[in-house]
Amino acid sequence: MINQLSWKVGGQQGEGIESTGEIFSIALNRLGYYLYGYRHFSSRIKGGHTNNKIRVSTTQVRSISDDLDILVAFDQETIDFNFHELRDGGVVLADAKFGPTIPENTNVHLYSVPFTQIATELGTSLMKNMVAIGATSSLLDLDLNVYLNVVEEIFGRKGQQVVEKNMEAIKAGAEFLENQLSEDVKMKLEKADGKQRMFMIGNDAIALGALAGGARFMPAYPITPASEIMEYLISKLPEFGGTVIQTEDEIAACTMAIGSNYAGVRAFTASAGPGLSLMMESIGLSGITETPLVIIDTQRGGPSTGLPTKQEQSDLMAMIYGTHGEIPKIVMAPSTVQEAFYDIIEAFNLAEEYQCPVIFLTDLQLSLGKQTVEPLDYSQIEIRRGNLLLDDELPELENKEYFKRYEVTESGVSPRVVPGVKNGIHHVTGVEHNEQGKPSEVASNRKDQMEKRLRKIKNIQFKTPVYKNVKHEEADLLVVGFNSTRGAIEEAMTRLENDGIKVNHAQVRLIHPFPTDDILPLVQSAKKVLVVENNATGQLANIMKMNVGHADKITNFLKYDGNPFLPHEVHTKCKELFEYGNI
CATH class of the missing domain: 3.40.50.970 (Thiamin diphosphate (ThDP)-binding fold, Pyr/PP domains)
Structure with missing residues (x-):
């Protein structure tokens, strides 16, 4: 029994690769498994290699897995492109149509399954992806009924016959592989909690x-x-x-x-x-x-x-x-x-x-x-509309003056109205203006309006400007990221803790204005800071240096080849900081 699985399907763009992954993952999601899926695809509508990698787990996952357990291949290019990810004991399920081959002297099992032939015999080669899903299910020892509702939802509008044919294709794929599999190759997942979650x-x-x-x-x-x-x-x-x-x-x-x-x-x-x-x-x-x-x-x-x-x-x-x-x-x-x-x-x-x-x-x-x-x-959910005034909140205008839409205030935020509100008439222009919105090039007015505008975000209130996973008052290492790098960093943290390294994690959710007060104490309490980001110039690291200083502590970990970070990459980089005596 295993508690986690990595599965990938690949082929030429436009031949149903995405829908294969979609049906497989939706079915497992409804069983209560946690999933994370990532598509590699070309910048064209049809043709070119594409793949969909799905990670299945009994616990929360937020990143692509380092390796691969099962590869479903609709062409040889898929094997050639993705084989290096397969772990020892992994399985390739490949369409027999193209005569699949894998490198020699590897501990990977190849099963040549006639996806296209079985689908064609059932009515159309387009169902080869359903045959592949069936073969996968046999390898995982899954109950095929889990797909019934999913298939009905996706193909139901095409009629009950289409639903039945697709289910037949799934069953046929499962039966074919079942006759070839030995029990020691099967990868049975631990039972999920059965809870319903969104995917x-x-x-x-x-x-x-x-x-x-x-x-x-x-x-x-x-x-x-x-x-x-x-x-x-x-x-x-x-x-x-x-x-x-x-x-x-x-x-x-x-x-x-x-x-x-x-x-x-x-x-x-x-x-x-x-x-x-x-x-x-x-x-x-x-x-x-x-x-x-x-x-x-x-x-x-x-x-x-x-x-x-x-x-x-x-x-x-x-x-x-x-x-x-x-x-x-x-x-x-x-x-x-x-x-x-x-x-x-x-x-x-x-x-x-x-x-x-x-x-x-x-x-x-x-x-x-x-x-x-x-x-x-x-x-x-909370809806806040700020300093938006309604009809009954506006005083009468005197001497045909305009409403002070750009009134200079201590907070920097002026009263705001929408068109048509009584006593709210004002001028709007893209040039510099006075409090009533009328164009003005007076130096003192320009200074007042500039300072007013810039004043408004100095004390911005954002509930969680930084996601923090802080386990240590004094850490050997602080790892910082933003956006999707969080999952890879979190997994790397677990491995680092097992290595005996004290590590904290900060994921910046407010880039500007920068949350210096939240980040600075974490930087100060760490011996070294590693900033993980998908660019070539270390933009987040540079922003941190501008706002919190401590440039001597900050090290970049950059990746800009078009691929996301993997957990083992972050873990390896962190270990290198120790091995070379940097910490």
Whole structure:
């Protein structure tokens, strides 16, 4: 019996690889297992190698596994590309159609299964993925009935005959492999707890959170890896009186979101690095007009088109400093799918409370990686609209003066109204302005307005700016990360503790303004600090040095080849710090 399993299916893009992983993982999720899934795919619609790696466990997992137990291959390229991940005693289930081979003198079992032939005999070769699921189930000794409801949900609209044929394909695959397997090769999973949990990608959690947080308008232009947010809300927002508009470009998307927020409707847009570059001038407009704005940046490999379907975390500096001039700005970075749901709601609250743009950073692994999520607690949802005044709260205007929309206040936050509110008339412009919004180039006014705007986020209130796993008052090592690196770091921590190394962990969830008060004590109490990030220049480490100092303690661990961190990589790097006498 095993309590954890790593399974991967691979083949050519467009031949059902994603749906194979989806059906397999949904079925296991409903049995109560925890799962983590990550897709490797090409930046084209069809063709090119793709794979879907699913980790199954009886306990929570938040990262890709180091190795692989089972590889399901629909072509030889899948074996050649992924074989190195297989552990001793691992299994390859390959389509007999292409005459699969594996390297000699390896302790890996190859089973050549006629996926395509069996599927064709049942009616169509398209069902070869279902045959593969059946073969996998035989290897895991799973009850095939677990797939029935999943197959009915996915194929039910095509008719009962299609459902029955797909179930036949699963059974046929299981029967074929059962006749070849020896008991010592089987990998039987320990029984899960049977609890019902959600299984979702980060983008779906963000979209659901935006909906729950009161967003009713999303203008956006499709781009990987952000498009699923838009796709989810296209069907959901109209049910709540909202809408999604596909704009002609990202500039239009950003300015439409600003206009909607100015009118009082919570709106946002989502994109990736190239789209955010186009939005920079508009983000500045949000800043100087003090109009709430939420923008989601799903980071991917750059620069330019770069690696559009691969992992990277290289937008930090651009999101903080990309706009020309100086404006107040908040940059958030959730580290799990569950946090993404709650944090996007908070992003809307902060945007309205501080009347400024909020950049919501994710990365491709967090946006498209699929995780088990505990049931969401909707009672935690809180809608805060800040200093938004209604009709009965505005005094009469005297001498035909305008409302002081940009009044200089001690907090930096001015009173805000939406168009049409009695006694709320004011001027709005992208040039510098006075308290009533009228253009002004007076030096003293410019100084007052600049200081007012920048003052507002100096004391920002964010409930959990840093996720902390602090076990030691004085640590040998502090490991710091952001976004999706959390899972790999957490697993590495467990191994380091077993090695006798005292290690603390901090995952930064508020990138700007930087949570110095939370991070500094952890840095001071550690002998060494390792910052783990998917970029080539150590952007988070540099931001830390700017805000907390102690540059002599901080070491970078960088990965920028398009792949996420694996737990053993983080563990190995931490061990190296000790082996070379650095700690």
